Amino acid sequence: xxxxxxxxxxxxxxxxxxxxxxxxxxxxxxLKLDTLKDRYAASLSTLRETLNxxxxxxxxxxxxxxxxxxxxxxxEDLIEIAExxxxxxxxxxxxSVRNGDTDWEGNLVAAHHKLHLTxxxxxxxxxxxxxxxxxxxxxFHQAVISACNSRNLLSAHSLIYDKYLRxxxxxxxxxxxxxxxxxxxxxDAALARDARKAKSLLxxxxxxxxEHTLNAM
Amino acid sequence: xxxxxxxxxxxxxxxxxxxxxxxxxxxxxxLKLDTLKDRYAASLSTLRETLNxxxxxxxxxxxxxxxxxxxxxxxEDLIEIAExxxxxxxxxxxxSVRNGDTDWEGNLVAAHHKLHLTxxxxxxxxxxxxxxxxxxxxxFHQAVISACNSRNLLSAHSLIYDKYLRxxxxxxxxxxxxxxxxxxxxxDAALARDARKAKSLLxxxxxxxxEHTLNAM
DNA sequence: TTTCGCAATAATATCTGATATTTTTTGCTA
DNA sequence: TAGCAAAAAATATCAGATATTATTGCGAAA
Numbered sequence: 001x002x003x004x005x006x007x008x009x010x011x012x013x014x015x016x017x018x019x020x021x022x023x024x025x026x027x028x029x030x031l032k033l034d035t036l037k038d039r040y041a042a043s044l045s046t047l048r049e050t051l052n053x054x055x056x057x058x059x060x061x062x063x064x065x066x067x068x069x070x071x072x073x074x075x076e077d078l079i080e081i082a083e084x085x086x087x088x089x090x091x092x093x094x095x096s097v098r099n100g101d102t103d104w105e106g107n108l109v110a111a112h113h114k115l116h117l118t119x120x121x122x123x124x125x126x127x128x129x130x131x132x133x134x135x136x137x138x139x140f141h142q143a144v145i146s147a148c149n150s151r152n153l154l155s156a157h158s159l160i161y162d163k164y165l166r167x168x169x170x171x172x173x174x175x176x177x178x179x180x181x182x183x184x185x186x187x188d189a190a191l192a193r194d195a196r197k198a199k200s201l202l203x204x205x206x207x208x209x210x211e212h213t214l215n216a217m
Numbered sequence: 218x219x220x221x222x223x224x225x226x227x228x229x230x231x232x233x234x235x236x237x238x239x240x241x242x243x244x245x246x247x248l249k250l251d252t253l254k255d256r257y258a259a260s261l262s263t264l265r266e267t268l269n270x271x272x273x274x275x276x277x278x279x280x281x282x283x284x285x286x287x288x289x290x291x292x293e294d295l296i297e298i299a300e301x302x303x304x305x306x307x308x309x310x311x312x313s314v315r316n317g318d319t320d321w322e323g324n325l326v327a328a329h330h331k332l333h334l335t336x337x338x339x340x341x342x343x344x345x346x347x348x349x350x351x352x353x354x355x356x357f358h359q360a361v362i363s364a365c366n367s368r369n370l371l372s373a374h375s376l377i378y379d380k381y382l383r384x385x386x387x388x389x390x391x392x393x394x395x396x397x398x399x400x401x402x403x404x405d406a407a408l409a410r411d412a413r414k415a416k417s418l419l420x421x422x423x424x425x426x427x428e429h430t431l432n433a434m
Numbered sequence: 435t436t437t438c439g440c441a442a443t444a445a446t447a448t449c450t451g452a453t454a455t456t457t458t459t460t461g462c463t464a
Numbered sequence: 465t466a467g468c469a470a471a472a473a474a475t476a477t478c479a480g481a482t483a484t485t486a487t488t489g490c491g492a493a494a
């Protein structure tokens with residue numbers, strides 16, 4: 001479960017990234033090195049390494065000679081990200097559904113099961129597990145495309161997924177039963193190896209999420 | 218032309234990246250900090266910042282606790298990158314051809330002109346300008362998709378283009394007249410706003426380049 | 435009052451050097 | 465030759481120090 005990073009650098013990286021995605025570090029806010037030093041208990045050099053990395057991933061901006069700030073958000077940016085996610089994830093899905101073996105199926109079933117359980121909890125009003133839910137959402141989408149056989153594609157997707165996720169966390173509202181159904185349908189189509197159908201369901205799923213998030217912004 | 222970066226960090230970044238892409242730093246080779254310190258005249262901290270950035274872009278690997286190395290190359294990786302480039306660039310091309318205004322056309326004409334001139338030189342056997350040629354190749358492909366209206370897409374494309382470029386530089390052979398023709402046809406189709414045709418030409422262009430590079434590896 | 439310019443203050447980028455850890459190498463033994 | 469331990473080399477991390485650059489606040493000029 002990707003825990004316990006051995007080095008200070010890796011751990012700071014994960015924590016800051018998470019804080020950006022989950023909104024604890026507000027979009028557009030200045031990242032003053034001295035402040036971060038206390039907050040994350042890391043040295044200046046380590047922090048700068050981390051921020052450089054996040055800058056190249058696009059979670060942080062680094063205008064020359066002016067330090068760092070959390071990348072601002074905007075409707076246009078969200079739309080771009082959602083469209084890019086559609087492009088990458090649908091493509092990966094197609095490859096994955098074509099290539100997936102028995103292991104892939106097993107993993108997919110497990111991932112959907114866990115996601116589904118958590119979604120049921122949320123529907124019942126138990127909102128205590130939002131972070132868990134998001135992890136399972138990630139694991140599910142990841143499982144679907146995991147057999148695409150392209151590390152490069154997976155890593156591009158992972159980046160764009162995280163950026164999309166930040167916007168979802170920003171508005172903090174749960175789409176509810178519809179999303180549950182969309183996951184279920186997509187899951188079924190993928191298992192049935194119906195790539196075309198799965199793709200169109202996925203596309204709709206992402207577009208609906210986009211719509212929902214835009215309305216809530 | 219993106220020159221004269223004001224800070225040491227920015228300049229080191231550009232230089233190392235360039236050296237990786239153009240093969241001066243060999244794939245898989247260890248990047249020892251002390252050595253780099255001399256070679257790039259930057260301090261340890263600055264170097265580590267730079268390498269972290271390059272690591273997150275995928276030009277460098279950073280196995281924990283073991284420093285840095287130039288990302289190795291492989292046939293599979295090249296294929297993945299080429300396919301991803303097809304996906305991103307074709308998509309961006311479609312958007313761009315639909316949205317492009319007069320400025321876009323003007324810029325495209327200029328870019329193709331410069332590329333074409335340099336290609337003529339290369340055909341005549343003047344290989345002295347390989348780096349220039351590649352810059353114009355980039356400017357041309359960039360110009361085609363520049364009106365796609367998505368910063369996120371453009372930056373993803375830029376990254377993948379550079380990775381693809383490294384493989385081309387690795388084999389160092391020029392594809393010649395065919396490639397020139399492909400550029401020309403694509404240029405014409407784009408100007409004529411025939412997105413479908415331009416896309417299929419672009420796809421073939423990239424696939425042919427891939428084939429060529431694979432054979433030369 | 436608004437604007438401009440400059441001094442004071444705060445923050446950044448960069449470097450050097452030190453330390454604790456971890457990897458890698460070397461060399462010896464079984 | 466396999467295997468292990470000491471020695472050497474590198475790494476990750478930190479704590480200052482300095483020069484440079486950005487920001488802020490205030491008084492003078494319009």
